[in-house]
Amino acid sequence: MLNYLVAWLLVGLPSADAHKPSYANDHTGPDNAFEVLDPEISIALYAEMTCTEDALWLHMDTEGLDEVWLELGVPVLDRLENYRPSLAIVAEGFPDADVPFDLPEGMGAMVVATDDVDTPIDFFEPFTQTDSWILFRDWFDVPRDSDVYLVAYNPAQFTGKLWVAVGLTEDFSDVDVSQFSEWMEKTQAFHEVGDTEEHTELDCSQLYDENSVPEVEPSTASKTSGGCSTLAHSQPVGIGLAVAAVFGIGRRRRRM
Numbered sequence: 001m002l003n004y005l006v007a008w009l010l011v012g013l014p015s016a017d018a019h020k021p022s023y024a025n026d027h028t029g030p031d032n033a034f035e036v037l038d039p040e041i042s043i044a045l046y047a048e049m050t051c052t053e054d055a056l057w058l059h060m061d062t063e064g065l066d067e068v069w070l071e072l073g074v075p076v077l078d079r080l081e082n083y084r085p086s087l088a089i090v091a092e093g094f095p096d097a098d099v100p101f102d103l104p105e106g107m108g109a110m111v112v113a114t115d116d117v118d119t120p121i122d123f124f125e126p127f128t129q130t131d132s133w134i135l136f137r138d139w140f141d142v143p144r145d146s147d148v149y150l151v152a153y154n155p156a157q158f159t160g161k162l163w164v165a166v167g168l169t170e171d172f173s174d175v176d177v178s179q180f181s182e183w184m185e186k187t188q189a190f191h192e193v194g195d196t197e198e199h200t201e202l203d204c205s206q207l208y209d210e211n212s213v214p215e216v217e218p219s220t221a222s223k224t225s226g227g228c229s230t231l232a233h234s235q236p237v238g239i240g241l242a243v244a245a246v247f248g249i250g251r252r253r254r255r256m
């Protein structure tokens with residue numbers, strides 16, 4: 001696989017946006033939040049939202065920073081066409097917010113809602129051959145020299161998949177070549193590349209009502225029905241990481 005990626009470089013493949021990936025489902029609160037070691041270094045955290053693990057928490061120290069680059073996306077899967085998670089930025093000095101989770105003491109939140117996004121940004125990552133819909137990407141003002149949390153969740157309370165990316169500086173100089181194949185396998189699995197199994201999403205708001213049956217809808221369901229589908233293949237975000245890692249490249253992309 002590595003030789004394949006280097007071959008692409010030699011024929012002049014343009015550089016793709018590169019996020020160093022991580023995969024987890026156990027960062028469900030402030031006490032076990034995923035630690036963003038450097039908010040300027042580009043990373044992406046992939047997670048599946050379930051009815052018991054329905055929020056993804058990240059933590060960062062904004063020492064020397066008053067803004068961070070943030071992205072929120074979902075894999076291109078038919079059943080997630082109308083999936084619209086939100087991203088809450090949690091910090092001291094932010095206002096109270098109506099969010100479905102407890103905030104750390106003394107903190108408020110600013111919420112980036114995506115339910116009004118009709119046309120997500122299409123993103124194809126050539127190295128992993130995966131596709132994503134980007135629902136939000138921009139600089140976000142944060143309190144300087146503070147603890148800041150990012151929380152991704154779905155207000156509609158349906159299960160699904162999402163990823164959160166932080167930072168713009170591509171740096172894979174500390175990456176071992178042996179990690180490439182693992183990243184490739186996990187990223188494609190997350191995006192269900194080649195997956196022929198049927199998948200459904202559940203309405204978690206109904207699971208605890210003994211008189212109701214959890215709603216399961218096909219991928220053609222409208223945004224108002226909250227439905228999700230059964231068949232789940234296609235190919236989403238990736239990591240244009242191999243080229244940068246092989247040659248120890250780290251660069252800062254210009255502010256957009």
